[in-house]
Amino acid sequence: MAETIISTDNLVKEYGELKAVNQLNLAIKKGEVYGLLGPNGAGKTTTILMLLGLTEPTSGTAQIKGFDATRDSIAIKRFTGYLPDQVGFYSQRTGRENLVYTAGLNGISAVEAAKKAVEVVELVGLTNVIDNKVKTYSKGMRQRLGLADVLIKEPEIIILDEPTIGIDPTGINEFLTLIRGLSKEQGITIMLSSHLLNQVQKICDRVGIFVKGSLLAEGSIEELAAELLAQKEIDLSVKVKDLSDQVIKKISALDEVIKVEKQENLLDEIYQYYFTGGEIDARL
Numbered sequence: 001m002a003e004t005i006i007s008t009d010n011l012v013k014e015y016g017e018l019k020a021v022n023q024l025n026l027a028i029k030k031g032e033v034y035g036l037l038g039p040n041g042a043g044k045t046t047t048i049l050m051l052l053g054l055t056e057p058t059s060g061t062a063q064i065k066g067f068d069a070t071r072d073s074i075a076i077k078r079f080t081g082y083l084p085d086q087v088g089f090y091s092q093r094t095g096r097e098n099l100v101y102t103a104g105l106n107g108i109s110a111v112e113a114a115k116k117a118v119e120v121v122e123l124v125g126l127t128n129v130i131d132n133k134v135k136t137y138s139k140g141m142r143q144r145l146g147l148a149d150v151l152i153k154e155p156e157i158i159i160l161d162e163p164t165i166g167i168d169p170t171g172i173n174e175f176l177t178l179i180r181g182l183s184k185e186q187g188i189t190i191m192l193s194s195h196l197l198n199q200v201q202k203i204c205d206r207v208g209i210f211v212k213g214s215l216l217a218e219g220s221i222e223e224l225a226a227e228l229l230a231q232k233e234i235d236l237s238v239k240v241k242d243l244s245d246q247v248i249k250k251i252s253a254l255d256e257v258i259k260v261e262k263q264e265n266l267l268d269e270i271y272q273y274y275f276t277g278g279e280i281d282a283r284l
């Protein structure tokens with residue numbers, strides 16, 4: 001069994017009356033891709049900031065590789081890369097210049113940084129544009145450059161906060177594949193936050209469902225689905241405009257759908273679908 005590399009113990013963060021993070025206990029294993037899944041405001045960013053020692057817990061502790069996040073944050077930064085949701089680059093400088101500059105800030109010599117920059121841009125697929133100014137990069141390319149910026153430090157752990165926001169669908173798939181590859185091919189432990197289940201389920205070994213500062217459930221997507229949905233019929237009501245009989249027929253034909261029932265009133269039409277779980281939303 002792999003060792004625990006990221007952990008929190010009854011971690012709490014309060015902002016006045018608000019409990020942004022409430023008695024959080026996490027244990028993330030070395031080499032895992034772990035997804036913190038929750039809606040906006042659930043406390044994901046606050047948790048990440050506490051893990052990195054960038055904000056102090058109200059109570060409880062956060063540790064990475066046995067180092068306390070509050071007391072030993074400098075040690076943690078040496079082996080942990082952090083990709084925030086908005087990565088700041090000098091837009092008038094090229095990708096290469098930005099990488100070499102931040103590598104210098106991390107104590108890497110100019111010669112070494114120049115060499116490593118070539119390696120990491122190859123890994124993230126930016127070789128062709130590395131000498132273009134960052135202002136010409138798309139959001140997806142900026143995220144890749146952000147990842148290159150993190151990789152240049154050769155981290156053992158990478159923490160990403162909502163890494164796919166603003167990227168187009170093709171870019172999202174490529175970026176997620178890249179992240180998964182880093183974990184599986186290089187053994188890097190990945191923790192990422194997201195509010196999008198379909199993205200988290202694509203790449204994460206385990207997922208923690210985080211709502212209003214608390215972890216509601218945790219496990220692989222298969223375990224969570226089994227636990228939450230097994231043998232349960234879900235009654236789903238959807239308000240729609242101009243839904244044709246043909247679409248209703250198609251929905252009825254899905255394996256998961258037990259019954260489709262149309263209800264009408266004067267103001268709107270409500271369609272109810274009964275299904276046993278699974279990927280109905282993705283397939284609609």
Ligand SMILES: Nc1ncnc2c1ncn2[C@@H]1O[C@H](COP(=O)(O)OP(=O)(O)OP(=O)(O)O)[C@@H](O)[C@H]1O
Nearest residue numbers: 015018020038039040041042043044045046047162
């Ligand atoms: N510095 C702060 N001062 C006061 N309240 C804060 C502060 N930072 C976060 N909060 C509040 O704490 C709660 C959790 O915020 P957090 O940013 O951690 O959520 P999140 O899950 O990352 O959501 P999002 O994706 O929207 O950032 C929110 O209600 C937020 O308004």
